Amino acid sequence: MAVESAMQPSKVRWGELEEDDGEDLDFLLPPKQVIGPDENGIKKVVEYKFNDEGNKVKIITTTRIRKLANARLSKRAVERRSWPKFGDAVHEDVGSRLTMVSTEEILLERPRAPGTKQEESKVAGDPLAQMGKGGAVLMVCRTCGKKGDHWTSRCPYKDLAQPSESINDRPPSSEATAPATGATKGAYVPPSMRGGGAERVGGTDMRRRNEENSVRVTNLSEDTREPDLLELFRPFGNVSRVYVAVDQKTGMSRGFGFVNFVNREDAERAINKLNGYGYDNLILRVEWAAPRSN
């Protein structure tokens, strides 16, 4: 009922509607004839139609099919015919064919499509090596081991003693943090259970997401992504979160991001060292982030 009648119109396609105005009398017409092509390459098609006034009209279409030998090819095309086979065609019997379907694998590199995430970004290779686009990749920093970015003397980490003992480097069940129950050593202890169930570790409430020690990084090049930021900041200490602001519509980086450190001192040293540091041909601005407005 209601449903059926509602669906009825959608079954008729608009393209078919036009044929319905005026009856289709084509069956009254003689069939289409194709004559030739003859030895001169002339092909004739004879067909009949009704014109707008409803009169029968005979339509003859004459086509000349150029024979290849007579075809007026460009000089260059003729010349190509005499080329020896090359590429994949060398090993194949392709007759006089000049073109082949290549089976060569070609990897297309798409600039970040919206929706794709960090896996595609520079972290796949050595990010800093790729930074020295076109430049010699002979530079190898003896301090941090990065290639292609900077010499040892310019290493942003060069006068870092060593990345200060970061929490992740410690076994999770050190005396201070082991649960009172005395778990097997090496067993994972969720932060909320560390320190005998007390929620405070190092003065921080570990049950809440760590929004502390948030560092804002601006003037990022547009192809800097989160893994790149992590690479850059990790040497200063344990990073709890990296975030690069991305335009939801375009997928383009908005040129700034945030890095959260577990330890405030590490964040501070990162700010001191990386603020003003040239990265991807831009000068980074690194400073304490204001708390999120939300």
Next chain:
DNA sequence: TATGAGCGA
């Protein structure tokens, strides 16, 4: 140019 997501009691 420039201070961030989204999950669901």
